[in-house]
Amino acid sequence: MGKHFTLPYDGGLIEKNLPADILHTYEKIWAHVYPESRPASYAIADVIVEAINAHKDGLFRLGLTTGSTPISLYNELARRYEAGLVSFKNVEIVSIDEYYPSSQKEAQSRNNRLHKALLDLVDIKKENIHIPDGSVSPEKLSEYCAQYDKIARGVDLLVIGIGEQGQVGFNEAGSNEKTHTRVVRLSYASRKRQAGNFNHDISATPDKAITIGISTMLSAKQIILMAWGEDKAPAVKAIVEGPESADCPASLLQAHDNVSFYVDETAASLLTRSEAPWLVGPCDWTPKFVRKAVVWLCQVTGKPILKLSEKDYLNNGLSQLLETVGAFDKINIDVFNDLQHTITGWPGGKPNADDSTRPVSAKPFPKTVLIFSPHPDDDVISMGGTFIRLAKQGHDVHVAYETSGNVAVHDDVVLQHMDCAFQLGFADKFDEVKKIIESKVPGQPEPRALLEMKGAIRRSEARGAVRSFGLNDNTNVHFLNLPFYESGGIKKNPRTQADVDIIKDLIKKLKPHMIFMAGDLADPHGTHRVCTEAALEAMEQLKEEGNNPWMAETHVWLYRGAWMEWELGRVDMAVPLSPEEVVMKRHAIFRHLSQKDIVPFPGEDPREFWQRAEERTQNTAKLYDELGMAEYQAMEVFLKLY
Numbered sequence: 001m002g003k004h005f006t007l008p009y010d011g012g013l014i015e016k017n018l019p020a021d022i023l024h025t026y027e028k029i030w031a032h033v034y035p036e037s038r039p040a041s042y043a044i045a046d047v048i049v050e051a052i053n054a055h056k057d058g059l060f061r062l063g064l065t066t067g068s069t070p071i072s073l074y075n076e077l078a079r080r081y082e083a084g085l086v087s088f089k090n091v092e093i094v095s096i097d098e099y100y101p102s103s104q105k106e107a108q109s110r111n112n113r114l115h116k117a118l119l120d121l122v123d124i125k126k127e128n129i130h131i132p133d134g135s136v137s138p139e140k141l142s143e144y145c146a147q148y149d150k151i152a153r154g155v156d157l158l159v160i161g162i163g164e165q166g167q168v169g170f171n172e173a174g175s176n177e178k179t180h181t182r183v184v185r186l187s188y189a190s191r192k193r194q195a196g197n198f199n200h201d202i203s204a205t206p207d208k209a210i211t212i213g214i215s216t217m218l219s220a221k222q223i224i225l226m227a228w229g230e231d232k233a234p235a236v237k238a239i240v241e242g243p244e245s246a247d248c249p250a251s252l253l254q255a256h257d258n259v260s261f262y263v264d265e266t267a268a269s270l271l272t273r274s275e276a277p278w279l280v281g282p283c284d285w286t287p288k289f290v291r292k293a294v295v296w297l298c299q300v301t302g303k304p305i306l307k308l309s310e311k312d313y314l315n316n317g318l319s320q321l322l323e324t325v326g327a328f329d330k331i332n333i334d335v336f337n338d339l340q341h342t343i344t345g346w347p348g349g350k351p352n353a354d355d356s357t358r359p360v361s362a363k364p365f366p367k368t369v370l371i372f373s374p375h376p377d378d379d380v381i382s383m384g385g386t387f388i389r390l391a392k393q394g395h396d397v398h399v400a401y402e403t404s405g406n407v408a409v410h411d412d413v414v415l416q417h418m419d420c421a422f423q424l425g426f427a428d429k430f431d432e433v434k435k436i437i438e439s440k441v442p443g444q445p446e447p448r449a450l451l452e453m454k455g456a457i458r459r460s461e462a463r464g465a466v467r468s469f470g471l472n473d474n475t476n477v478h479f480l481n482l483p484f485y486e487s488g489g490i491k492k493n494p495r496t497q498a499d500v501d502i503i504k505d506l507i508k509k510l511k512p513h514m515i516f517m518a519g520d521l522a523d524p525h526g527t528h529r530v531c532t533e534a535a536l537e538a539m540e541q542l543k544e545e546g547n548n549p550w551m552a553e554t555h556v557w558l559y560r561g562a563w564m565e566w567e568l569g570r571v572d573m574a575v576p577l578s579p580e581e582v583v584m585k586r587h588a589i590f591r592h593l594s595q596k597d598i599v600p601f602p603g604e605d606p607r608e609f610w611q612r613a614e615e616r617t618q619n620t621a622k623l624y625d626e627l628g629m630a631e632y633q634a635m636e637v638f639l640k641l642y
Helices: 037-054 071-082 110-117 138-152 188-198 214-218 230-241 249-255 287-301 310-315 319-325 328-340 378-392 411-423 430-438 448-467 497-510 527-545 549-553 579-590 609-626
Strands: 031-034 060-064 091-095 097-100 157-161 182-185 208-211 223-227 259-264 368-373 396-401 477-479 514-518 555-559 573-577 634-640
Touching: 031 037, 037 060, 037 071, 037 157, 037 223, 037 259, 091 110, 097 110, 138 182, 138 208, 214 249, 223 230, 223 249, 230 249, 230 259, 287 310, 287 319, 287 328, 310 319, 310 328, 319 328, 368 378, 368 497, 368 527, 378 396, 378 448, 378 514, 378 555, 378 573, 378 579, 378 609, 378 634, 396 448, 396 497, 411 430, 411 448, 430 448, 448 477, 448 579, 497 527, 514 527, 527 549, 527 555, 573 579, 573 609, 579 609, 609 634
Parallel strands: 031 259, 060 091, 060 157, 157 223, 223 259, 368 396, 368 514, 396 477, 514 555
Antiparallel strands: 097 208, 182 208, 555 634, 573 634
């Protein structure tokens, strides 16, 4: 339901009437960029449906992938089938990979997931479905792979997603253009990524997989690649603009003469047409876009803003900026002042001060502030220093934990808490809880009783964190437990009006002047993004209802998570942190003990959350310093949505 979250327009490349060969100047695989994943998926569905309906002789052979990337595509294909716009009776499906060993009946198998996502929802004939068989005996495996390779070659259309390191299927770094269908041993990093499908138990995650090879993929008549979210941006850059290299297997598909790439804006954010569009064609030079160009120029030349010369602009493709906006020295001063005015030690506004150049108005003071935290630790990880400062400066600060975060608690942590309760003289529940844990079935939702205990652990940690800097954990802490999250597994329920209504009730109760929420744009199906979209939907509905005039004075600020940070061209507020505030923030993060050391899915970065957060904020302070601003210990930055 509702709209997907996208960032406000801040200028950029003027693509209208721009010839395609100029638009794709730097691209070896042409990228088709859409605002977000759904319209991109609709466009891919258009290609698939048109190709199926136009095919006359024999079966149309369609190669497909599984995973989170094609979810919206498969939903759309199923919808179009229900609407009578396409039939799959004359379609042959070839899936590209499968865990080994695995059974087709296992919930985690690629076979099962593809059936549930699409095949069981359309009129395809069973005999026309080809998915690698993960139950083939080891002694017959080589022969089986050779036979499957013959089936998988020469499909009419191959539609595949890419991994964060440029994987396609289970072809990881080192896979070359001569590889065929085969069994591959999965790296530890890959198994850790896949462990989410196996209750985060890496020991239960297969260490091998069957995958078609790069050579097999190159035999397809047409290839469509797809990627959503900023976590895929480095891989998209390498695949679209980088050299062909086995280090990034998908880049080898540049050799195909009919390949295209469908991406959303965030996945395309590092492409030249997004990162430095003035090198491609004419641009719309809004103030923030001018700032983006100047910051880029500083990083290219290694100079602070006020030392940039006219020659620097001319030698680095920014003559268009000078022609459109004016003299280089005026641009330097304007951007310096613009960026300087984003810095404030008063994130809620400074009382009795001239606020004409400050990011936040002085009045009213104090303000009611509402911080939305998708998980019970995102508040302190992402904006803990600002949180501390808002509370210390006298604002009425509330934090709303949108989900329980229960699935992110390791079973051993629960047992440790049960043992602690017993040692303190409370009832001995250790063996009872251990039996519940042992009853878990891989691929199935966790037992509700276990989830309740894990949720309680995370609530207690969140309370302890905010108490550490003086917030009242009874009146100013709100646990929303949004229903979409409570599936008991990694795959969540769809976001519904029930989620939105819970958020609406809290906003109406508090009537906040400032709302902070997560601005992460990685996985379009991820918890952070779903929570933000639910909150924005709630605010949109409150405005439309017309009986909430106070909403006109409510402003939304977006923070980032532990992995990413706003580029300085977008920043509206930068809050400097003292060394003491950095330590206070670190100690607040430490209160989330269940997320230290043995957190089930920390991603590719092995560092703990506090380490990532500190490096991120210190790097931001360093960037401001390099641009010619004052030197600070660390900085948290925010984008003002409205």
